[in-house]
Amino acid sequence: MNLRTRNRRGFSLIELLIVIAIILIIAAMALPKLNRARMQAYEAGAIKAITTIHTAQAQYYSQFGRYATTLTELGPPSGGNANAAGADLLSGDLAMGEKGGYRFTMQATPIGYTVNGDPVAFNNTGGRTFYSDQSLVIRQNFSEEPATAQSEELK
Numbered sequence: 001m002n003l004r005t006r007n008r009r010g011f012s013l014i015e016l017l018i019v020i021a022i023i024l025i026i027a028a029m030a031l032p033k034l035n036r037a038r039m040q041a042y043e044a045g046a047i048k049a050i051t052t053i054h055t056a057q058a059q060y061y062s063q064f065g066r067y068a069t070t071l072t073e074l075g076p077p078s079g080g081n082a083n084a085a086g087a088d089l090l091s092g093d094l095a096m097g098e099k100g101g102y103r104f105t106m107q108a109t110p111i112g113y114t115v116n117g118d119p120v121a122f123n124n125t126g127g128r129t130f131y132s133d134q135s136l137v138i139r140q141n142f143s144e145e146p147a148t149a150q151s152e153e154l155k
Contacts (some may be wrong), residue, residue: 039127043126046130048095050138052103053071053106053115057092059087059089060073067134071084072095073086075090075091075094085136102119103117103119115130115131116130117148142151
């Protein structure tokens with residue numbers, strides 16, 4: 001074995017720094033896409049949660065002859081069997097008003113109810129706000145302002 005080969009084991013510091021720099025550049029390019037995909041998943045989850053609330057409201061209406069006035073009424077009972085105060089139609093986290101990066105609020109109206117879904121951290125957990133009512137049409141707003149009945153319809 002000659003002297004030149006024996007001293008050339010492993011990588012030099014410059015070679016290692018170049019490899020690390022390339023990895024950091026690739027990571028910097030991939031991170032925004034990963035964050036966008038995560039945010040879209042949160043938004044899809046919010047749309048599904050609003051659909052779940054609509055289904056729970058339909059079941060609640062058929063059981064009790066009226067729409068629930070709060071998410072808590074659609075959630076699990078505080079004790080014992082399901083009743084009008086806790087119909088056990090929604091999971092506990094959604095009944096508490098927060099699920100998957102979105103905060104949900106529901107209000108009774110003279111003819112039914114309204115549901116809003118707003119991101120907990122705008123442009124982090126979601127870039128859209130959502131609104132729906134007993135008509136089952138989901139509307140969206142691409143700003144921090146909560147969506148309303150006049151907002152663009154979700155397609």
